[in-house]
Amino acid sequence: MQDATRHYINGQWVTSIDGREVEVENPSTEKKIATITLGGVAVADAAVAAAKAAFPAWAATDPLGRIAALERLMEVYKGQAEDMAQAISFEMGAPIALAKTAQVGAGAGHLKNTIRAAKAFAFERPLGDHAPGDVILYEPVGVCALITPWNWPMNQVMLKLAPALAAGCTVVLKPSELSPLSAILLAEMIDAAGFPPGVFNLVNGDGAGVGAHLTAHPDVDMVSFTGSTRAGVAISKAAAETVKRVSLELGGKGANIIFADADEKAVARGVRHCFNNTGQYCNAPTRMLVERSIYDAAVETARVAAGKTEVGPADVEGRQIGPVVSGVQFNRIQYYLKQGIDEGARLVAGGMGKPDGLSTGHFVRPTVFADVTPDMTIWREEIFGPVLTMTPFDTEEEAIALANDTPYGLTNYVQTPDKSRARRVARRLRSGMVEMNGKFGGAGTPFGGMKQSGTGREGGVWGLEEFLEVKAVSDWG
Structure with a gap:
């Protein structure tokens, strides 16, 4: 030591x-x-x-x-x-x-x-x-x-x-x-x-x-x-x-707005982005808002993507996600998983406990909840783990309102090839950063938030x- x-x-x-x-x-x-x-x-x-x-x-x-x-x-x-x-x-x-x-x-x-x-x-x-x-x-x-x-x-x-x-x-x-x-x-x-x-x-x-x-x-x-x-x-x-x-x-409690015309990889990309660094970062896109006409298909895509997410020790070469940082953080995430289940969110993938075969280490199951509503704890509070929530929307106005319905305002995400709509939505999102269509900001871009x-x-x-x-x-x- x-x-x-x-x-x-x-x-x-x-x-x-x-x-x-x-x-x-x-x-x-x-x-x-x-x-x-x-x-x-x-x-x-x-x-x-x-x-x-x-x-x-x-x-x-x-x-x-x-x-x-x-x-x-x-x-x-x-x-x-x-x-x-x-x-x-x-x-x-x-x-x-x-x-x-x-x-x-x-x-x-x-x-x-x-x-x-x-x-x-x-x-x-x-x-x-x-x-x-x-x-x-x-x-x-x-x-x-x-x-x-x-x-x-x-x-x-x-x-x-x-x-x-x-x-x-x-x-x-x-x-x-x-x-x-x-x-x-x-x-x-x-x-x-x-x-x-x-x-x-x-x-x-x-x-x-x-x-x-x-x-x-x-x-x-x-x-x-x-x-x-x-x-x-x-x-x-x-x-x-x-x-x-x-x-x-x-x-942060970033919203990832996925319109029906988004590219076919948008949902799976959003899941991977949410789980990056085991979900332990403040600008993670943890709230996925999906246009209703593609919502059911998106939930299934997210379920499959979460199931394919490997979890394992940090010293192993590979694309797996590692443990969360401590036992305290593990227990905190378990609390939120239970809250999601108890408050009626639909558990699509993952859930409480550790992944199979990983009894030692602070490993968390990559989790997806669907049908999450703004009154739920997992919508409002930052979890800081590999936990994605999914919610449908019908109109652009509703998507913007849902995205802004949070005390946080760090990063939001928009997925649509319609440049006019993307720019329109980006201007109305109350966050210090907006990332569109999976493209990261350039070198030296300002990092910070509102609210x-x-x-x-x-x-x-x-x-x-x-x-x-x-x-x-x-x-x-």
């Missing part, structure tokens, strides 16, 4: 000043694979102090110098991609093929896109021809606390870390205690890339301890958080005491701007 009990503060690996040791579990085997220390107030204070001391020099570094440091990190990251994939697969259960491609690739992609955006960004620009002496300066926010989840470790860390560093901020990263090994490896990479001491700091801890303390810390200028809406509300309240900037990427899915945007130039203050100066020229 790996000993990973130290934190990375001010350019050094240090023993925790306070806190307690906990074990990290492999969700495929339920075996303990590492020990970390959940730090407390003292270690969090030390990390913030290091970031605060390093901020003036890093903020004053020419943007090209900061970009050069990120480019060095990119080379180190690519050189240790295999190690990163193994860490992610062991700690949170991503199948190794997915870990090597999407999980590790997401981190590399966001780093690359941030470097591209920063090179093109004008950190100093004129106000306009009407005011030739006025200039607008984009300056770093300051010390930033980055609090990240377990489900896409490098995706979420790099979406925050790369633009924060490019902007000239210094950071304290608190990764999830369920997936700390990938963040520890990243800290080693940052150290190898030669960032100045204190620019990046890593403190392991839980939300109630280190997370809450960083959120309310008077020397933290910004909190960037990805996680549950419940935690996002608590962070917003705590941060309000010091009026710090808060960026939140929270839950209880959060505030702010990550990715590309939008992600860079999240970590920048705007300063107006007159009589510059």
Whole structure:
């Protein structure tokens, strides 16, 4: 079992000043694979102090110098991609093929896109021809606390870390205690890339301890958080005491609207997309809304697709989905499956319990419910597992109303070759993102939501701007 009990503060690996040791579990085997220390107030204070001391020099570094440091990190990251994939697969259960491609690739992609955006960004620009002496300066926010989840470790860390560093901020990263090994490896990479001491700091801890303390810390200028809406509300309240900037990427309950003229692969594609990463991602298309004339056929297609979805250990090469991250998450999903059955949804595939032959590990049966109505718990609450709900609709207006009938607003999906209708529906969907006909957004597209899915945007130039203050100066020229 790996000993990973130290934190990375001010350019050094240090023993925790306070806190307690906990074990990290492999969700495929339920075996303990590492020990970390959940730090407390003292270690969090030390990390913030290091970031605060390093901020003036890093903020004053020419943007090209900061970009050069990120480019060095990119080379180190690519050189240790295999190690990163193994860490992610062991700690949170991503199948190794997915870990090597999407999980590790997401981190590399966001780093690359941030470097591209920063090179093109004008950190100093004129106000306009009407005011030739006025200039607008984009300056770093300051010390930033980055609090990240377990489900896409490098995706979420790099979406925050790369633009924060490019902007000239210094950071304290608190990764999830369920997936700390990938963040520890990243800290080693940052150290190898030669960032100045204190620019990046890593403190392991839980939300109630280190997370809450960083959120309310008077020397933290910004909190960037990805996680549950419940935690996002608590962070917003705590941060309000010091009026710090808060960026939140929270839950989702995406609708996938499938019109009768959608391509023949739309339903099966939607099922696979919902089950990707074992359904553990906030913008999963978990509510499939199907035009009534093709609804029965769609339900059958979904049943077959779910039945063909293989489930297995994360260390096995293949296209299977892995376990969910923990026993707590497994039990949470079982609760929702029972709610769906008890409230009258039609169970089409899967259901409660573990798949046959997988008694050890936190494995969940890929599940499809049909005839789900908006009053049901499984319609309204985020399940965060491989569970798809299906509902028929008759008109475009009804489809839009059903899609928007949620407190969330992260990503919605539209399947139709009718461009006029697709654009019309996309404009009326209350979500930060709309994906149409199975086509992903391009590199550097802004990621974020509306309503209880959060505030702010990550990715590309939008992600860079999240970590920048705007300063107006007159009589510059």
